[in-house]
Amino acid sequence: QQKVQQSPESLSVPEGGMASLNCTSSDRNFQYFWWYRQHSGEGPKALMSIFSDGDKKEGRFTAHLNKASLHVSLHIRDSQPSDSALYFCAASELTGGADRLTFGKGTQLIIQP
Amino acid sequence: EAAVTQSPRSKVAVTGGKVTLSCHQTNNHDYMYWYRQDTGHGLRLIHYSYVADSTEKGDIPDGYKASRPSQENFSLILELASLSQTAVYFCASSRLGGHAETLYFGSGTRLTVL
Numbered sequence: 024q025q026k027v028q029q030s031p032e033s034l035s036v037p038e039g040g041m042a043s044l045n046c047t048s049s050d051r052n053f054q055y056f057w058w059y060r061q062h063s064g065e066g067p068k069a070l071m072s073i074f075s076d077g078d079k080k081e082g083r084f085t086a087h088l089n090k091a092s093l094h095v096s097l098h099i100r101d102s103q104p105s106d107s108a109l110y111f112c113a114a115s116e117l118t119g120g121a122d123r124l125t126f127g128k129g130t131q132l133i134i135q136p
Numbered sequence: 137e138a139a140v141t142q143s144p145r146s147k148v149a150v151t152g153g154k155v156t157l158s159c160h161q162t163n164n165h166d167y168m169y170w171y172r173q174d175t176g177h178g179l180r181l182i183h184y185s186y187v188a189d190s191t192e193k194g195d196i197p198d199g200y201k202a203s204r205p206s207q208e209n210f211s212l213i214l215e216l217a218s219l220s221q222t223a224v225y226f227c228a229s230s231r232l233g234g235h236a237e238t239l240y241f242g243s244g245t246r247l248t249v250l
Contacts, residue, residue: 067179
Protein backbone atom coordinates (compact mmCIF):
# COMPACT_ATOMS: atom_id res chain seq x y z
CA GLN A 24 0.00 0.00 0.00
CA GLN A 25 1.30 3.41 -0.98
CA LYS A 26 1.97 5.24 2.30
CA VAL A 27 2.00 8.69 0.67
CA GLN A 28 -0.79 9.29 -1.82
CA GLN A 29 -1.02 12.30 -4.10
CA SER A 30 -3.93 13.70 -6.05
CA PRO A 31 -4.69 14.49 -8.72
CA GLU A 32 -2.28 12.52 -10.91
CA SER A 33 -2.37 15.31 -13.47
CA LEU A 34 -3.57 18.90 -13.30
CA SER A 35 -3.92 21.56 -15.98
CA VAL A 36 -4.19 25.20 -14.91
CA PRO A 37 -4.29 28.38 -17.02
CA GLU A 38 -1.41 30.81 -16.67
CA GLY A 39 -2.09 33.19 -13.82
CA GLY A 40 -4.46 30.75 -12.13
CA MET A 41 -4.27 28.88 -8.83
CA ALA A 42 -2.96 25.32 -8.73
CA SER A 43 -3.85 23.10 -5.77
CA LEU A 44 -2.09 19.79 -5.12
CA ASN A 45 -3.00 17.30 -2.42
CA CYS A 46 -1.13 14.69 -0.41
CA THR A 47 -2.40 12.26 2.23
CA SER A 48 -0.51 9.79 4.37
CA SER A 49 -1.94 6.50 5.57
CA ASP A 50 0.75 6.16 8.24
CA ARG A 51 0.21 8.15 11.41
CA ASN A 52 3.96 7.95 12.10
CA PHE A 53 4.57 10.38 9.26
CA GLN A 54 4.80 13.84 10.77
CA TYR A 55 7.21 15.80 8.58
CA PHE A 56 6.35 16.73 5.01
CA TRP A 57 8.22 18.10 2.02
CA TRP A 58 7.33 19.21 -1.48
CA TYR A 59 9.85 18.56 -4.24
CA ARG A 60 9.55 19.71 -7.85
CA GLN A 61 11.06 18.02 -10.89
CA HIS A 62 11.30 19.65 -14.30
CA SER A 63 11.58 17.38 -17.30
CA GLY A 64 15.09 15.96 -17.72
CA GLU A 65 16.28 17.19 -14.33
CA GLY A 66 16.52 15.87 -10.81
CA PRO A 67 13.97 16.84 -8.14
CA LYS A 68 14.57 20.07 -6.22
CA ALA A 69 13.23 20.89 -2.80
CA LEU A 70 10.43 23.43 -2.89
CA MET A 71 9.45 23.72 0.74
CA SER A 72 8.96 21.82 3.95
CA ILE A 73 6.18 21.94 6.53
CA PHE A 74 6.36 20.37 9.96
CA SER A 75 3.67 22.18 11.97
CA ASP A 76 -0.10 22.44 11.61
CA GLY A 77 -1.31 25.39 9.60
CA ASP A 78 0.01 27.35 6.66
CA LYS A 79 3.52 28.11 5.49
CA LYS A 80 4.00 30.65 2.73
CA GLU A 81 7.05 31.15 0.51
CA GLY A 82 6.45 33.61 -2.29
CA ARG A 83 3.73 32.30 -4.60
CA PHE A 84 3.71 28.92 -2.84
CA THR A 85 1.66 28.07 0.24
CA ALA A 86 1.70 24.71 1.99
CA HIS A 87 -0.98 23.67 4.45
CA LEU A 88 -0.66 20.81 6.94
CA ASN A 89 -3.36 19.15 9.00
CA LYS A 90 -1.66 16.56 11.18
CA ALA A 91 -4.93 15.19 12.56
CA SER A 92 -6.01 14.09 9.08
CA LEU A 93 -2.44 13.62 7.80
CA HIS A 94 -3.27 15.86 4.87
CA VAL A 95 -0.92 18.35 3.30
CA SER A 96 -1.62 20.56 0.32
CA LEU A 97 0.39 22.88 -1.91
CA HIS A 98 -1.18 25.94 -3.49
CA ILE A 99 0.54 27.89 -6.25
CA ARG A 100 -0.95 31.28 -7.00
CA ASP A 101 -0.36 33.27 -10.20
CA SER A 102 0.89 30.08 -11.92
CA GLN A 103 3.64 30.55 -14.49
CA PRO A 104 4.66 28.31 -17.42
CA SER A 105 7.89 27.59 -15.53
CA ASP A 106 5.77 25.96 -12.81
CA SER A 107 4.96 23.13 -15.25
CA ALA A 108 6.65 20.13 -13.62
CA LEU A 109 6.17 16.92 -11.65
CA TYR A 110 5.49 17.67 -7.99
CA PHE A 111 6.34 15.15 -5.30
CA CYS A 112 5.08 15.05 -1.75
CA ALA A 113 7.48 13.33 0.66
CA ALA A 114 7.10 12.38 4.31
CA SER A 115 9.28 11.16 7.13
CA GLU A 116 8.47 9.53 10.42
CA LEU A 117 8.86 10.93 13.92
CA THR A 118 11.92 8.74 14.40
CA GLY A 119 13.18 9.11 10.87
CA GLY A 120 14.68 11.82 8.75
CA ALA A 121 16.16 12.52 5.37
CA ASP A 122 17.44 8.96 5.38
CA ARG A 123 13.90 7.62 5.62
CA LEU A 124 11.94 9.87 3.32
CA THR A 125 8.95 8.28 1.55
CA PHE A 126 7.83 9.86 -1.72
CA GLY A 127 4.42 9.84 -3.34
CA LYS A 128 3.96 9.06 -7.04
CA GLY A 129 3.73 12.72 -7.99
CA THR A 130 1.31 15.16 -9.59
CA GLN A 131 2.05 16.34 -13.12
CA LEU A 132 1.22 20.06 -13.30
CA ILE A 133 0.72 21.69 -16.68
CA ILE A 134 0.38 25.45 -16.93
CA GLN A 135 -1.42 26.48 -20.10
CA PRO A 136 -0.12 29.77 -21.62
CA GLU B 137 23.70 25.55 -4.28
CA ALA B 138 24.75 21.97 -3.61
CA ALA B 139 26.27 20.20 -6.60
CA VAL B 140 25.73 16.50 -7.23
CA THR B 141 27.12 15.07 -10.45
CA GLN B 142 26.10 11.71 -11.88
CA SER B 143 27.74 9.69 -14.62
CA PRO B 144 26.92 8.48 -17.13
CA ARG B 145 23.76 10.43 -18.08
CA SER B 146 22.45 7.40 -19.90
CA LYS B 147 23.51 3.81 -20.37
CA VAL B 148 22.36 0.74 -22.26
CA ALA B 149 23.30 -2.58 -20.66
CA VAL B 150 22.71 -6.22 -21.51
CA THR B 151 20.84 -8.60 -19.27
CA GLY B 152 23.24 -10.34 -16.91
CA GLY B 153 25.95 -7.74 -17.33
CA LYS B 154 27.51 -5.60 -14.61
CA VAL B 155 26.60 -1.93 -14.38
CA THR B 156 28.18 0.76 -12.23
CA LEU B 157 26.58 4.15 -11.76
CA SER B 158 28.70 6.89 -10.24
CA CYS B 159 27.89 9.94 -8.14
CA HIS B 160 30.14 12.76 -6.94
CA GLN B 161 29.27 15.63 -4.60
CA THR B 162 31.37 18.66 -3.76
CA ASN B 163 29.38 19.98 -0.81
CA ASN B 164 30.99 18.21 2.10
CA HIS B 165 27.71 16.44 2.87
CA ASP B 166 27.73 13.42 5.14
CA TYR B 167 24.69 11.64 3.67
CA MET B 168 24.35 10.28 0.15
CA TYR B 169 21.48 8.34 -1.37
CA TRP B 170 20.50 6.32 -4.43
CA TYR B 171 16.91 6.52 -5.60
CA ARG B 172 15.11 4.84 -8.45
CA GLN B 173 12.33 6.54 -10.42
CA ASP B 174 9.77 4.57 -12.38
CA THR B 175 6.61 5.88 -13.97
CA GLY B 176 3.78 5.25 -11.54
CA HIS B 177 6.04 4.58 -8.55
CA GLY B 178 7.59 7.90 -7.73
CA LEU B 179 11.02 7.79 -6.08
CA ARG B 180 12.13 4.78 -4.07
CA LEU B 181 15.23 4.57 -1.89
CA ILE B 182 17.71 1.82 -2.81
CA HIS B 183 20.76 2.44 -0.58
CA TYR B 184 22.17 5.28 1.43
CA SER B 185 25.33 6.11 3.34
CA TYR B 186 26.17 8.46 6.18
CA VAL B 187 29.92 7.87 6.34
CA ALA B 188 32.67 6.68 4.01
CA ASP B 189 33.21 2.92 3.80
CA SER B 190 29.72 2.19 5.10
CA THR B 191 26.37 1.76 3.36
CA GLU B 192 22.82 1.05 4.51
CA LYS B 193 19.91 -0.67 2.81
CA GLY B 194 16.94 1.41 1.76
CA ASP B 195 13.46 0.23 0.84
CA ILE B 196 14.31 -1.72 -2.34
CA PRO B 197 17.94 -2.97 -2.03
CA ASP B 198 17.54 -6.37 -3.70
CA GLY B 199 19.69 -6.69 -6.83
CA TYR B 200 21.79 -3.64 -5.96
CA LYS B 201 25.02 -2.99 -4.11
CA ALA B 202 26.45 0.34 -3.08
CA SER B 203 29.94 1.59 -2.37
CA ARG B 204 31.10 4.77 -0.57
CA PRO B 205 34.89 4.89 -0.92
CA SER B 206 35.10 8.54 0.16
CA GLN B 207 32.83 11.28 1.45
CA GLU B 208 32.50 12.69 -2.07
CA ASN B 209 31.81 9.51 -4.04
CA PHE B 210 28.96 7.02 -3.95
CA SER B 211 28.44 4.24 -6.51
CA LEU B 212 25.52 1.97 -7.30
CA ILE B 213 26.41 -1.45 -8.64
CA LEU B 214 24.18 -3.89 -10.49
CA GLU B 215 26.13 -7.15 -10.53
CA LEU B 216 23.67 -8.97 -12.80
CA ALA B 217 21.48 -6.44 -14.57
CA SER B 218 17.90 -7.48 -15.28
CA LEU B 219 15.14 -6.07 -17.46
CA SER B 220 13.23 -4.95 -14.36
CA GLN B 221 16.08 -2.61 -13.44
CA THR B 222 15.40 -0.37 -16.41
CA ALA B 223 14.67 2.98 -14.79
CA VAL B 224 16.04 6.45 -14.08
CA TYR B 225 18.43 6.51 -11.13
CA PHE B 226 19.04 9.57 -9.00
CA CYS B 227 21.80 10.24 -6.55
CA ALA B 228 21.22 12.75 -3.78
CA SER B 229 23.08 14.20 -0.83
CA SER B 230 22.18 15.97 2.40
CA ARG B 231 24.29 17.66 5.04
CA LEU B 232 22.91 15.45 7.80
CA GLY B 233 20.10 12.91 8.11
CA GLY B 234 17.48 14.79 10.12
CA HIS B 235 13.94 15.46 8.91
CA ALA B 236 14.73 19.14 8.33
CA GLU B 237 17.55 18.36 5.92
CA THR B 238 17.14 19.18 2.24
CA LEU B 239 18.00 16.52 -0.31
CA TYR B 240 20.05 17.75 -3.27
CA PHE B 241 19.61 15.57 -6.34
CA GLY B 242 21.78 15.00 -9.36
CA SER B 243 20.41 15.09 -12.90
CA GLY B 244 19.89 11.35 -13.09
CA THR B 245 21.13 8.37 -15.09
CA ARG B 246 18.72 6.73 -17.50
CA LEU B 247 19.49 3.00 -17.54
CA THR B 248 18.06 0.70 -20.18
CA VAL B 249 18.63 -3.03 -19.78
CA LEU B 250 18.08 -5.08 -22.94
